[in-house]
Amino acid sequence: MKQAKADIGVYGLGTMGSALALNLADNGFRVAVTNREVEWIAPFLTEAGPLAESLLPASTLEEFVAALNAPRTILFMIPSGAPMDAMIDMVLPLLEDGDTIIDGGNADFNDTRRRFARLAGTGAHFVGMGVSGGEDGARHGPSMMVGGSDHSWQQLKPMAEAIAAKFEGSPCVAHLGPDGAGHFVKTVHNGIEYADMQMIAEVYGILRDGAGWEAPRIGALFEGWQAGKLSSYLIEVTAAALQTTDPDTGLPMVDVILDQAGQKGTGRWTVIEALKMGQSANAIEAAVGARGWSSEKAARELAQPILSAGTLEATVPVPEDLEAALLAARILAHAQGFRLLAAASDEFDWSLDLARISEIWRAGCIIRSALLDDFAQALRGEMPAGHLILSPVIAAMLADAIPALRRVVVAGVSLGVPLPALSASLAWYDTMRHARGTANVIQAQRDFFGAHGFERVDKQGKFHANWPDLA
C-alpha cells in the first residue's frame, strides 16, 4: 500500500529539530525527517517510540522533499548563517510553486530579509521563525515568532497553533510581519533574556559577595519569589540550579561551575541593531558586555590582588528590597526591548503588534513571566510617546519599586559588588524622567571643537558660537 505523504518536513534532528518533530507527531501530524549525518536518524526513531509511526525517515534530500504533501512546508532547525544558505541552494531546485522553507533557528534578521528577497519570484516562500523554550518547550509547547508571507502563514498556522504553548487556551504563536520580522522579534526576546539572566545573577552576586549567603539559601529565597510579581521561568530555573548539589563533590553545583558564560550572538545582534537605529537598550548592552567580561577570567584573576577595592561601609538591602529592585529592573529591560521593537517596526514598515508579542511570550518561551500579561494590557492601552514605562499602570509599578532599586544599586556601589545591568536600567529610568538632560553640554562641546552647530531653547534654527572669543 502506498504510504500517505507528510504534512511537514523537519530537517536537522539536533536538540530542537528532534523535539519539534516529536511535538508535531504528538499532535497528529505526519512528519518527514532527515539529518545531515543520516546515522542519527535511526536512534531518533527508536527514541520516538510509538510516535515513530507518524515519522517518515528520509536518507536523501530528494527522498525527503518527495515525501511531503504539496504545497510543501519544510522546517530547518540547523545553525544560522552559512549552513542555512547552503541548504537553500540544495533544496530550492527540488521545490515547486507555493512551497515554503522555514528557518526555525536563531538567525540574524538581516540574513532573513536577504533570503526572503532571494526567494521572492522563485515561486517558493521563505519564513524566518523564532522558536523559544529550549528543548522542553520545543517538545511540549514553544513560543514561536513567525515572519514571512501570508501564504506561508496559512500553510503553517494549523500546525504551529497545535504545537505551540498555550496561555489560557490561546496559542503562543503569531504571524508578526513579513521578511525578518519574526527573527527580529526573537532576537529582541533573547536580548531581554540576556538582561533578565544577568540581573538575576547580579542579585545572587550581592547576596553571595556582600552578605556571604550560600547558594542554596539564595535559591530558597528565589523560590519564594515565584509566588509574587517576579514569578517567571528564569527565576524558577535559577532557584532550582542554586539548590542543586554536585554529586562528585557534594558542593552546590553553581560553586563548581566556572564563572565564564558563552554566547551565540542574539544578545549582541540586539545591541547592534539598537545602536544602528539610534537607540540604546543599555540594560541589554550591560548584560552582553558582562558575558564578554566573564570570558576574561585570566585577566580578572591577575587583577584581583592589584586593583584596590576602595569600598565604603554599607549593608546588603533586605530581601524585600532585592525582590522589588529586580522587578523594577525587569520592567525597564522589557521596556527597552519593546521600544526597540517599535523602532524596528517603523524602520522596516512591519506594523508589529507589541501587545500580541507580549501575549505570545506569556507561555512557552524562556522569558515567560507573570509580568508579560501586565505588559500586554499596558501595550493595548494608553502609552505616551510609545514608551511602556509611561503607561499609567507600569509607571505606578515603577514608582513603587524604584526606591528599592536605588537602595540596591547604592549598596552594590558601596560594597564594590558589580551590578552592571541593574545600574544601567536605573540610569535609563533617571535619564527618561529628566525633561532637561545634559546634552546641552555635548552640543556645546561639539560646536566648540568641530563647529558642528547647536540648537537653542529660545530661538529656532542652527547656531554657531565663536567659543574662544566668547570665553
Ligand SMILES: NC(=O)C1=CN([C@@H]2O[C@H](COP(=O)(O)OP(=O)(O)OC[C@H]3O[C@@H](n4cnc5c(N)ncnc54)[C@H](OP(=O)(O)O)[C@@H]3O)[C@@H](O)[C@H]2O)C=CC1
Ligand atoms: N538549543 C536551544 O535551546 C535553542 C536553539 N535554537 C536554534 O535552533 C537551531 C538548532 O539548534 P540546536 O538544535 O540546539 O542545535 P544542535 O547542535 O543540537 O543541532 C544542530 C543540527 O543542525 C545540523 N547541522 C549542523 N551543521 C549543519 C550544516 N552545515 N548543514 C546542515 N545541517 C547542519 C546538525 O546535523 P548533524 O547531526 O549532522 O551535525 C543537527 O541536526 C540553531 O539555529 C539554534 O540557534 C533556537 C532556540 C533554542
Ligand SMILES: O=C(CO)[C@H](O)[C@H](O)COP(=O)(O)O
Ligand atoms: O534562543 C535560545 C533561548 O531563547 C537559545 O538557548 C540561545 O542559544 C540562547 O542564547 P545564548 O546561547 O547566546 O545564551
